[in-house]
Amino acid sequence: MNKQKNSLFSGLGVLLLAALVASCNSPLAQGSGITDDSLVSRGIASPTAPNLGVAETFAVFGGGAGVTNQGTMTMIVGDLGTTGASTMITGFHSSTFSYAETPLNVGSVSGLVYTDAPQGSPEDFAVAGSVAYDALAAFNYLASLPDGMDPGAGQLGGLTLIPGVYKSASGAFLVTGSDLTLDAQGDADAVWVFQMASSLTVGTPLASSSVILSNGAQAKNVYWQVGSAATINGAGGGTFAGTILARAGMTFSTAGNTLVTTLNGRALSLFAAVTMVNTVVNASGIPVEIPVVVNEEPTVVPSITITGSAADLVVAVAGNGFINVENNGGVVTATEVGTGIIAIVNNGAVLTATNTGNGIMTINSTCTGAVTVTNTGNGNVFVNATGAAAITVTHTGDEDYTYQN
Numbered sequence: 001m002n003k004q005k006n007s008l009f010s011g012l013g014v015l016l017l018a019a020l021v022a023s024c025n026s027p028l029a030q031g032s033g034i035t036d037d038s039l040v041s042r043g044i045a046s047p048t049a050p051n052l053g054v055a056e057t058f059a060v061f062g063g064g065a066g067v068t069n070q071g072t073m074t075m076i077v078g079d080l081g082t083t084g085a086s087t088m089i090t091g092f093h094s095s096t097f098s099y100a101e102t103p104l105n106v107g108s109v110s111g112l113v114y115t116d117a118p119q120g121s122p123e124d125f126a127v128a129g130s131v132a133y134d135a136l137a138a139f140n141y142l143a144s145l146p147d148g149m150d151p152g153a154g155q156l157g158g159l160t161l162i163p164g165v166y167k168s169a170s171g172a173f174l175v176t177g178s179d180l181t182l183d184a185q186g187d188a189d190a191v192w193v194f195q196m197a198s199s200l201t202v203g204t205p206l207a208s209s210s211v212i213l214s215n216g217a218q219a220k221n222v223y224w225q226v227g228s229a230a231t232i233n234g235a236g237g238g239t240f241a242g243t244i245l246a247r248a249g250m251t252f253s254t255a256g257n258t259l260v261t262t263l264n265g266r267a268l269s270l271f272a273a274v275t276m277v278n279t280v281v282n283a284s285g286i287p288v289e290i291p292v293v294v295n296e297e298p299t300v301v302p303s304i305t306i307t308g309s310a311a312d313l314v315v316a317v318a319g320n321g322f323i324n325v326e327n328n329g330g331v332v333t334a335t336e337v338g339t340g341i342i343a344i345v346n347n348g349a350v351l352t353a354t355n356t357g358n359g360i361m362t363i364n365s366t367c368t369g370a371v372t373v374t375n376t377g378n379g380n381v382f383v384n385a386t387g388a389a390a391i392t393v394t395h396t397g398d399e400d401y402t403y404q405n
Contacts, residue, residue: 078283
């Protein structure tokens with residue numbers, strides 16, 4: 001998008017006057033004492049968006065270090081992945097598997113989860129590797145764009161910016177104290193690129209900040225190229241927009257915050273982890289409805305957490321709660337007859353698991369004793385056993401089970 005700032009006037013005097021007025025009114029003029037925080041059209045061409053390749057459908061990617069969720073209101077609209085082991089994804093569930101969820105750490109993934117073993121397949125790992133490659137290529141492309149400006153000496157809060165390339169002179173960008181407005185001036189294809197050699201910080205520990213899209217601006221056309229880490233609204237709350245590609249980690253909100261932090265875009269970390277607390281990430285950039293908590297009192301999910309070192313453990317769930325079992329020495333007998341979730345880590349002896357309900361049973365067993373799994377219900381059973389003993393599996397239910405030895 002090319003816009004001409006001035007018409008061509010005849011006469012040298014008029015040209016000189018126009019140049020003087022332009023220099024005095026420019027928001028980038030040094031020492032001008034200008035208090036207007038908006039950046040108006042200055043004839044800047046909108047840059048070309050990068051090709052995200054396979055990463056296009058991913059809402060969250062945690063490099064080789066994984067993705068962690070804390071809280072019960074986290075929602076990922078799109079795919080999620082890491083080139084690390086599936087155990088590096090915690091606090092999430094997809095339509096087929098639960099990744100180390102607990103009653104207080106529950107996050108939904110609407111798309112697919114791509115990761116390495118034990119849960120991920122070789123094909124999944126290949127996709128995750130392609131995402132890492134394509135995200136890095138997009139990062140390098142964004143970093144190479146020329147003529148980036150720094151309209152607020154690193155501070156973007158309170159500014160109104162038209163499409164263009166913006167580069168922090170100090171290496172870091174802040175969006176604090178006030179919101180950042182992106183004005184597309186009626187062009188739905190307008191693109192913004194923000195370049196920083198080091199960090200991106202949005203909001204403060206006490207107050208959140210947001211990105212406001214106006215006059216046709218779309219989150220899918222906003223890109224943040226971050227040389228180190230990105231910290232988004234540590235106080236919780238706020239709505240950020242755009243695709244963040246960061247070399248280091250990303251954090252959204254802070255443990256204990258119940259206000260939902262929203263990213264309409266993507267969180268793509270090249271080499272480090274992504275950590276979220278009650279965060280909604282939508283890869284399409286189109287806002288989604290955030291679940292509203294009607295009662296101020298926290299909802300208590302029925303749960304049992306058992307850690308054993310010697311004694312036998314016999315547990316059962318008949319409701320819709322959780323059972324988390326870690327056994328380091330005894331015998332485990334687990335029965336699921338409801339719609340709940342049983343997560344078992346067995347490093348001890350004999351394990352007997354029976355699923356007669358509609359719930360999910362996840363078993364990770366390294367024990368040397370026998371493992372017996374019976375599924376006669378309509379639920380899902382996932383077994384990952386690395387012990388030396390034989391495993392007996394009986395499956396008469398209507399749903400699939402996954403067994404990995």
